[in-house]
Amino acid sequence: MNQEFQVEKKISVEKGRQGLVKVVFGRTTIMLLIILAQILFLLACFNFLREYVLYAYWVSQLVMAWIVMHIINKASSPEFKMAWIVPILVVPIFGSLFYLFFHLQSGGRILNRRIQSLEEASKSYLRTEEALKKKAAAEEPEFANLIKYLEDHGSFPAFRNTTVKYFPLGEDKFAELKFQLQKAKKFIFLEYFIVEEGIFWDSILEILKKKAADGVEVRLMYDGTCTLTLLPPNYPTTMKEFGINCKVFAPIRPALTTSQNNRDHRKIVVIDGKTAFVGGVNLADEYINKKVRFGHWKDTAVMLRGEAVRSFTEMFLQMWNTINMYTEDYSNYLEHEGFLGAYGAPGYVIPYGDNPFDDEQVGEMVYINMLNTACKYVHIMTPYLILSQEMLVALSFAAKRGVDVKIIMPHIPDKMYAFALAKTYYPQLIEAGVKIYEYTPGFIHAKSFVSDDKKAVVGTINLDFRSLYLHFECAVYMYEVPQIADIEADFQDTIAQSELITLEACKKEGVSMKMLGRALRLFAPLM
Numbered sequence: 001m002n003q004e005f006q007v008e009k010k011i012s013v014e015k016g017r018q019g020l021v022k023v024v025f026g027r028t029t030i031m032l033l034i035i036l037a038q039i040l041f042l043l044a045c046f047n048f049l050r051e052y053v054l055y056a057y058w059v060s061q062l063v064m065a066w067i068v069m070h071i072i073n074k075a076s077s078p079e080f081k082m083a084w085i086v087p088i089l090v091v092p093i094f095g096s097l098f099y100l101f102f103h104l105q106s107g108g109r110i111l112n113r114r115i116q117s118l119e120e121a122s123k124s125y126l127r128t129e130e131a132l133k134k135k136a137a138a139e140e141p142e143f144a145n146l147i148k149y150l151e152d153h154g155s156f157p158a159f160r161n162t163t164v165k166y167f168p169l170g171e172d173k174f175a176e177l178k179f180q181l182q183k184a185k186k187f188i189f190l191e192y193f194i195v196e197e198g199i200f201w202d203s204i205l206e207i208l209k210k211k212a213a214d215g216v217e218v219r220l221m222y223d224g225t226c227t228l229t230l231l232p233p234n235y236p237t238t239m240k241e242f243g244i245n246c247k248v249f250a251p252i253r254p255a256l257t258t259s260q261n262n263r264d265h266r267k268i269v270v271i272d273g274k275t276a277f278v279g280g281v282n283l284a285d286e287y288i289n290k291k292v293r294f295g296h297w298k299d300t301a302v303m304l305r306g307e308a309v310r311s312f313t314e315m316f317l318q319m320w321n322t323i324n325m326y327t328e329d330y331s332n333y334l335e336h337e338g339f340l341g342a343y344g345a346p347g348y349v350i351p352y353g354d355n356p357f358d359d360e361q362v363g364e365m366v367y368i369n370m371l372n373t374a375c376k377y378v379h380i381m382t383p384y385l386i387l388s389q390e391m392l393v394a395l396s397f398a399a400k401r402g403v404d405v406k407i408i409m410p411h412i413p414d415k416m417y418a419f420a421l422a423k424t425y426y427p428q429l430i431e432a433g434v435k436i437y438e439y440t441p442g443f444i445h446a447k448s449f450v451s452d453d454k455k456a457v458v459g460t461i462n463l464d465f466r467s468l469y470l471h472f473e474c475a476v477y478m479y480e481v482p483q484i485a486d487i488e489a490d491f492q493d494t495i496a497q498s499e500l501i502t503l504e505a506c507k508k509e510g511v512s513m514k515m516l517g518r519a520l521r522l523f524a525p526l527m
Contacts, residue, residue: 064092067099075359077388077469080525111262111322112357118318119155121327125334126310128157136348142373143479146366147350150477154362156352162306163345164476164483166458168490170287173277173301174200180275180303181207187217187333189270189316193263193460194282195222196230199290201283205242212243220244221320223264224251230284247323262356264319265460265471267301268312273333276304276312278351278476279458280445287445294412295442298494300381302458302476302483304349310334311351315474347481353474354461363461364468366477367449368394374451377404379491381446385409385422386464386524392425399433407463408491408498410445411438418464420517421524427506437498447475450491456484465525 067088071081088095128151136158137144150156167173181188181204188211195201212218220239227233227248239246249264269277279301285291287299304312313333321327354363371378371394378398385407387395399405407429413419426436447467450456459475461467478484 061092063096063100064088067096071099077390077465077525079388079465080469083523083525086522109357112355114322115318115355115357118321118327122314122318122330123155125330126155126157126314127151128159132158132160132348140479143348146369146477147348149365149369150350150352150362153360154352154354156311156350156362158348158350159306159308159311160348161343161345162304162308162347162349164347164349164478164481165303165305166483166486166490167279167281167301167303168486168493169289170281170297170299170301171289173279173281173299173303174203174288176303177269177277178203178207180271180277181211181269184211184216184271186272187219187270188272189219189221189268189313189320190283191221191264191266191268191316191319192283193223193225193265193267194230194284195220195226196282196284198285200285200288204283208244209242218244219316219320220246221249221264221316221323222246223249225263227251247320249319249323261470263471265467266315266319266353266474267460268316268474270309270313270316273313274305274309276309276351277301278304278312278460278474280447280460293443294410294414297442298381298439298444298446300446300448300458300487300490304351304476306343306345306349308349308351308476312474315351315353319472348479349481350477350479351474352477353472354468355472356470361468363459363473363475364388364391366457366475367391367461367463370449370451370455370457371395371398371403371405373455374398374403376452377406378449378451379488379495380405380407380463381444381448381491381494382407382463383410383414383443383445383447384418384462384464384467385425386418386466387425388465388468391463391468392428395429395434396432399429405434406437406491406495407434408437408439408444408494410443411440411499412442414443417516417520420513421520422517423506423509423513424517424521426501427503430501430503430506436501437495438501439494439498441497444494448487448491450484450487453488454480454484456481456487458487469525 068085071084071088074081084095084099088099128147133144133147136147147158151158165176167176188208208218208220222231227235232238236246236248250260250262252260267277267279267282280299281287281301286293286297289297314330317328317330317333352362352366354361368390395405395407409422410419430436447461448456448458456478457475458478459473461473461475467473
């Protein structure tokens with residue numbers, strides 16, 4: 001027995017050493033060390049300037065004044081302005097140079113020009129039908145106004161003849177996704193924020209490999225954050241061996257640059273241009289509760305079949321060609337036989353996306369529109385609550401004018417700092433009449449709005465600055481679609497498992513949590 005114990009101890013120690021070596025010499029650690037070296041270099045430069053204190057002081061004052069005036073006059077969120085102005089005023093030299101360092105970089109502007117040119121080139125493929133516009137204007141003028149906004153300022157047309165299926169859990173999407181992928185005959189497009197090896201992804205990959213072998217065109221695109229710890233750096237090469245064309249959006253590089261803030265947070269699947277999936281569910285095991293993280297993982301998604309799938313096809317191709325730096329013929333994927341099974345489907349469907357570089361906050365505007373036009377209720381599920389002043393006012397105003405505004409948040413958070421920050425908004429919202437609940441079984445990752453039994457949004461867009469201002473996002477807006485009743489029923493089922501947060505509970509919150517949240521409030525736009 002003692003000998004067996006010694007053997008087990010030796011194995012345990014060896015595994016510990018291997019784990020330590022992996023952490024110390026892993027890609028993430030090396031990248032962090034390189035970035036730290038860049039920060040130290042910048043600090044050394046600042047320290048060198050201290051030798052010329054008097055000159056540096058007056059120059060810094062002039063530069064600081066100019067930068068502050070520039071920030072104040074920029075067309076951006078007040079919270080973003082404050083997040084920069086405070087450090088500039090507190091540490092003028094460091095804050096001013098840091099601001100210039102980040103905002104004089106050209107990467108974001110180059111990428112935006114590329115995206116804009118691709119959007120302009122593809123405008124001719126998708127338009128809202130004039131008959132649809134006239135019908136909406138006659139029946140629902142407010143909805144017609146939203147159609148105009150999304151098409152004029154985002155190039156996102158409205159569609160009819162589209163069926164919707166709602167999935168209240170990631171497990172439900174998983175089962176349907178496998179079924180639909182097996183029916184693919186022409187092409188499969190997948191675009192995800194997270195892809196991680198495990199039961200979920202391995203099952204999907206087996207289907208993709210078989211389809212690619214049968215001659216189906218398969219494209220996979222995932223965000224560069226996966227290259228840190230989730231997937232090997234040579235994963236696209238591995239996929240190519242299976243016949244799968246694979247691209248990485250904005251791989252993480254060991255360099256100080258603002259462009260690394262702008263991630264591809266979208267989750268899109270398009271099959272043969274006829275079926276599309278969108279929602280919060282990534283390709284990793286926690287999303288289907290095969291791996292327990294933060295209790296029960298509650299997520300949602302929808303499947304579209306019909307004309308509206310064309311928009312998601314175009315969105316995917318635009319992002320794919322942004323990486324590839326070329327423009328392909330979209331008609332190969334948009335113009336094919338009709339969607340017979342979806343003709344006559346009731347309601348309207350508008351798939352839409354959000355680009356962090358175009359200065360048009362489409363995701364936030366759609367949410368605010370739902371709050372401002374609601375008559376009875378707006379019910380929301382979101383994992384994060386880090387609000388701009390505009391969103392805070394819209395939520396509060398809706399509640400103050402008698403709309404039943406309810407928000408379900410996680411009870412077991414995935415990021416403690418984001419949870420602490422979210423709690424700083426609770427008292428103001430509760431005092432305005434907003435009801436806030438926390439999902440006691442675990443973590444809410446769903447991103448959904450449903451209102452008045454006739455409007456709903458399901459997608460990837462959280463109620464935080466990252467989703468609303470910094471990431472590439474997507475969602476689907478549904479109007480008078482029968483499945484909106486399913487979304488509201490799921491909300492009611494979820495709220496039955498949730499705890500109502502009161503002002504008294506907010507007051508009893510621990511001092512450390514309150515202090516952390518208040519300190520982070522200044523940097524909310526970066527959270």
